[in-house]
Every structure is written in C-alpha cells, then in structure tokens.
Amino acid sequence: MVTERKYTEAELVKLLKEKDKPAFSYLYDNYSGALFGIVLKILNRDEETAQDVLQEAFVKIWKNLQSYDGTKGTLFTWMLNITRNTAIDKLRSLKRVSIQSIDNNVHKVDSQHHHSMVIEKIGIKEVLNTLKPEYKTLIDLAYYGGYTQQEIAEKLNMPLGTVKTRIRAALVEIRRIFA
Amino acid sequence: MDIRDYISSGILEQYVLGNTGKEESMEVERMAAAHLEIRNEIAEISRTIEQLAMANAVTPSRNVKPFLMATIDFMERMEQGEKPSLAPLLNEDSKLNDYSSWLNRNDIVLPLHATDPYAKIISSAPGVVTAIVWIKNESPLEIHHDEYEKFLIVEGSCDIIVEKEIHPLVPGDFFAIPLHKNHRIKVTSDIPCKVILQRIAA
Numbered sequence: 001m002v003t004e005r006k007y008t009e010a011e012l013v014k015l016l017k018e019k020d021k022p023a024f025s026y027l028y029d030n031y032s033g034a035l036f037g038i039v040l041k042i043l044n045r046d047e048e049t050a051q052d053v054l055q056e057a058f059v060k061i062w063k064n065l066q067s068y069d070g071t072k073g074t075l076f077t078w079m080l081n082i083t084r085n086t087a088i089d090k091l092r093s094l095k096r097v098s099i100q101s102i103d104n105n106v107h108k109v110d111s112q113h114h115h116s117m118v119i120e121k122i123g124i125k126e127v128l129n130t131l132k133p134e135y136k137t138l139i140d141l142a143y144y145g146g147y148t149q150q151e152i153a154e155k156l157n158m159p160l161g162t163v164k165t166r167i168r169a170a171l172v173e174i175r176r177i178f179a
Numbered sequence: 180m181d182i183r184d185y186i187s188s189g190i191l192e193q194y195v196l197g198n199t200g201k202e203e204s205m206e207v208e209r210m211a212a213a214h215l216e217i218r219n220e221i222a223e224i225s226r227t228i229e230q231l232a233m234a235n236a237v238t239p240s241r242n243v244k245p246f247l248m249a250t251i252d253f254m255e256r257m258e259q260g261e262k263p264s265l266a267p268l269l270n271e272d273s274k275l276n277d278y279s280s281w282l283n284r285n286d287i288v289l290p291l292h293a294t295d296p297y298a299k300i301i302s303s304a305p306g307v308v309t310a311i312v313w314i315k316n317e318s319p320l321e322i323h324h325d326e327y328e329k330f331l332i333v334e335g336s337c338d339i340i341v342e343k344e345i346h347p348l349v350p351g352d353f354f355a356i357p358l359h360k361n362h363r364i365k366v367t368s369d370i371p372c373k374v375i376l377q378r379i380a381a
Contacts, residue, residue, distance in 0.1 A: 033236030076229045081197035164189030175227045
C-alpha cells in the first residue's frame with residue numbers, strides 16, 4: 001500500500017492521536033526503515049527477532065500516541081526511544097549479550113554484510129564510517145546499544161565526564177557531515 | 180550555570196535520547212523553557228539523530244506491515260467489544276469447515292486497496308496467532324527459528340517453496356513450514372490465494 005498523501009508533523013500527530021489508520025500507515029512507510037536499522041544493530045542482526053521488535057514497537061507507538069507531548073521532543077525521537085527501549089528489553093531478556101561481548105559486537109556490526117536487506121543512502125553511511133573509531137564506538141553504544149553514560153564509562157574504562165563530552169563531540173562531527 | 184558550558188556538557192544529547200532520569204529531564208526542560216539557545220540546540224540534536232537513523236535505514240521485510248496493521252485492527256475490534264473466539268489448532272486433518280464461522284464472516288474480507296499480503300487476525304492466544312491471509316503475488320523469502328507457521332489453503336492456489344522443494348497447494352491442503360529453512364510463497368492462481376495461517380511460538 002503506497003501512501004501518497006503527505007502530512008506535516010503537526011497534522012500527522014493530530015491524526016495519529018485520533019487513531020487514524022492511513023496516518024499510521026504513512027508513519028510506518030516513512031519511519032520503519034530508520035527504526036528497523038537501529039533495531040537490527042541493537043539485536044546484532046538477528047532479523048527474525050528484529051522484525052518482532054519492530055512490530056511490538058509500532059504497536060506501542062499506536063497505543064501510546066495519546067501521551068506524546070510535542071513540546072518535549074520531536075515525533076521521531078519519541079518513536080526512536082520507544083523502539084530502542086523495546087529492542088534493549090528484548091536483548092536483555094534473551095540474555096544473549098554479556099558485558100564482555102559488547103565491544104566485539106560494536107566492531108562486528110558494520111563489517112557484516114547483510115544480503116537480504118536494502119541499505120539505503122550508502123553514500124552517507126560511508127561518510128559516517130569516516131568518523132574517528134572512538135567516536136563510532138561511542139555512537140554505537142549510546143545510540144544503538146542503549147547504554148547509559150555510566151555503563152559506557154565502565155565498559156570503556158573512561159571517566160564519565162570524558163564519555164559525556166566525547167558523545168557530544170561525535171554528534172557535532174556528524175552534524176558537520178550532514179550540513 | 181553558563182549556557183555554553185551546559186550545552187557542551189553533553190546532557191542535551193542524553194535528554195533527547197531518553198537517557199536522563201526524571202530530575203535531570205525536568206532540569207533540562209526548565210533550562211529549555213528559559214533559554215532559546217538551548218531549545219535550538221535540542222532541535223538541532225533531534226534533527227541530527229533523525230538524519231543519522233535515516234542514513235542507516237534498513238527496509239524491513241514486506242511481511243511486517245500487513246501483520247502490524249492486522250494486530251492494530253484486532254486490538255481495535257477487541258476494544259470495540261468483539262467477542263474473542265479461539266480458532267482450533269491447524270494440523271494434517273484440519274478441514275475448511277472447522278473454520279467456517281470465521282470464513283463466513285462478512286467483515287473478514289479482502290478490501291479493495293489492500294497491502295499484499297493482507298491479513299486479518301481471527302484468534303489470539305498465548306503463543307498462537309491465527310489469521311486469514313490473502314496473498315496476491317509472492318511473499319518474500321523468510322526463515323523462522325522460533326516460530327512454526329502452518330497453512331490451510333482456502334481459495335486460489337500457491338507453491339510453497341522450502342529451500343529448493345516446491346510444494347504445490349490447492350484449497351483444503353495443509354502445510355507446515357519447518358524451522359530454520361528458507362521459504363517463500365508463490366501464488367499460482369489468477370485470484371489472490373486465501374489461506375488460514377497459524378503462527379505458533381516454538
């Protein structure tokens with residue numbers, strides 16, 4: 001089903017709060033890829049589980065839209081946080097990850113080639129790969145791994161203050177890439 | 180606190196990512212309400228995170244959306260007072276007649292502009308979801324490690340291809356997909372292939 005209509009974010013939010021299914025279909029068409037990319041990273045490319053998590057996250061998004069408050073963040077970051085939390089809960093429940101394996105996974109993720117999926121906008125992805133390795137690791141842990149700053153500090157044996165400022169520096173660098 | 184120092188502390192990134200606690204979040208919200216510069220910075224961080232996610236987007240299987248929409252539809256029907264009913268488990272001896280109370284319902288039909296595949300959930304129990312599914316063309320390649328999929332063909336015909344084995348199916352036929360095997364469905368009839376599908380947690 002191709003959704004042809006375009007919505008502004010305000011229209012979309014209003015319709016979603018009214019439980020409008022075409023608006024939800026549009027939301028899925030436009031954001032499922034971005035969210036699925038993150039879920040796959042968190043779940044180390046376990047595609048079957050990632051699909052279940054994506055569906056579960058979108059069900060939560062549908063159910064909780066009433067409580068979305070646009071003054072506190074964009075619709076996308078709100079959805080992203082729901083999706084990340086769902087994926088991380090799943091990961092923890094599967095107990096597939098141990099502290100020791102995290103660093104290996106972080107490095108493994110991007111070297112794995114994924115045959116059945118279409119990775120879009122390869123150009124920007126390549127640019128992201130030019131980030132300093134320590135920035136990339138931090139981004140992967142903080143954004144895709146869902147680790148708190150404290151956990152990252154312990155994992156990387158780095159002072160908490162350094163973790164905070166480097167995550168920011170990494171994002172500023174990414175912002176420069178997108179500019 | 181100096182605004183620049185506050186911004187460069189990295190707290191806003193953590194706030195946008197939902198990694199701040201309640202107290203910290205309230206502090207950020209107070210600071211944002213008071214300073215345009217902080218509001219702009221939060222907007223900028225949000226935009227960067229969205230761009231980052233879009234740049235790393237991976238298209239999910241075409242099968243996800245139909246089942247998501249079917250789940251939402253089912254939740255709404257239950258909320259609106261539809262009586263839950265329990266569909267019998269599919270097996271070799273299943274007959275289409277066993278499912279007639281769902282197959283004959285006039286609200287369980289293929290709409291004009293539907294996704295392909297299109298699904299309507301008829302029964303949901305812990306670990307077992309039963310749906311009526313219409314497939315127009317082909318379903319994408321899938322592999323299941325923790326879920327059994329069982330089919331009973333209702334209308335039309337299809338080939339279920341497991342690895343390299345082709346299983347041609349017609350109305351009344353039952354088929355169970357083995358775990359850990361690549362499989363896909365190819366419709367061989369002019370009309371959409373209508374099936375009863377049961378997914379059972381392994």
